[in-house]
Amino acid sequence: MPPRTASALWCGHPKCSHCPVRELGLFGDLDADALARYEREIDRIEYAAGSVIYRGGDAGDAILTVRAGAIKLLAPSADGQARIVRLLRPGDVTGLEAMVGEPYGHEAQALWRTQVCRIPVSTIRRLSETAPEVSERVMHAWHHLVTQADDWIAHIVTGPARSRVARLLLHVAEPAPEFGGEAAVLPTREDMAAMLSTTLETASRIVVEFRRNGLIKPAKGRLVTIDRAALETVAQA
Amino acid sequence: MPPRTASALWCGHPKCSHCPVRELGLFGDLDADALARYEREIDRIEYAAGSVIYRGGDAGDAILTVRAGAIKLLAPSADGQARIVRLLRPGDVTGLEAMVGEPYGHEAQALWRTQVCRIPVSTIRRLSETAPEVSERVMHAWHHLVTQADDWIAHIVTGPARSRVARLLLHVAEPAPEFGGEAAVLPTREDMAAMLSTTLETASRIVVEFRRNGLIKPAKGRLVTIDRAALETVAQA
DNA sequence: CGCCGAATTGATACTCATCAATCTTCGTGG
């Protein structure tokens, strides 16, 4: 039965053919016929900010692709704190461990309002039999995951705190025509700390400093416009 | 043509059926017949300490499994330093990106004398057609990669330097019956630094401290026996 | 308006990086 709680809202079956991120997901090069045939096995679900999408250890029976919003994957670190090991953005896929019969390896939470599509593993398997391009895509998704994780190691959690904050902002920034440039949604300082391996106070001080120096400018709500060039300079160090 | 340089020595085709780590690798549950048929497409190669196994950007036409030794995967970090993003131990697989037609994403170097088996992608593909258990194993290998990368983020590069060193030692330790306990090969301080995101001086000071306090004891060459319980206490913090 | 969680700010102590100087180890050639 589709979820129907305060934090998770079932939004019906998706129209994959109109999906804004289809070419990024698993069905990028599937023909319209096949799409239509399998659409009703797929659920579109919307999560409120902060809600839990799945927990580590849960039996994994479906894969998720992010349509809109952002998801953080949490892993307990050695000292008991929850560390964020990955950020998922629209087009990203998670829960692939379900494909190999493993339970989910992390806790997944919506960073803010987020829409995902839930694709049962059984659907993927059946599709793969007739459409080899799907298993191809699944393999690519694995590769993308590993690449993301490696980048995270080499860039997000390495170097001085100031550089790490800069890299995180560049990482989550997107073109924002309405503000004439690029914009990023500032995560809470706590989330920043959990991603960057710092304390929330340090994250706060650096955000304030960036604001003072004009590297970021408040736009609307938590949205800020960023000065990419300047941030990249800081990210270097 | 098989490599035949000072640092890489071709050792013939492997006898997969006798491989000490077969059950860990891609052919764990392949029958003897199939194994024998494909063995001669596989090369067994030995690398000297420090030699380069492949470079980032190289066309990936084969997958490697580690038979013995250890391999470090290097990625350039934002400040230009080479960071170690993963350690491969016997049974581990690397170069999977070749399966999706991507060039290798890292530079791979032997940490010390290391034996690998080189399996062409074409071989894997052909095998997968007749033996679904192989593609199953490939998928598992991907999953294992991601798990390793996530562990690295949550454990090896997080927390105080002392804890990180302790975790690294626990990570590379193996049972060593001849020393009555567990033993670990100490990497060079430079490699430690590149894994832990510290400086080599800090790594050195901590190793010395561990030795003074009996958490590790010199055994033979670079091998040290470890006091797992004590190291785990330190790793906590 | 008052409350609560998030964000900011300050003061202080501690960890770690940096720069520089030995000290060891080990392979090589005499």
Add this chain to the structure above:
DNA sequence: CCACGAAGATTGATGAGTATCAATTCGGCG
């Protein structure tokens, strides 16, 4: 077999960068 050289490892002194603890302040929201 021994001396030598070079790379790796250790040690010390010092300062910059962060964590920590403790107040406030800010921003929504009932």
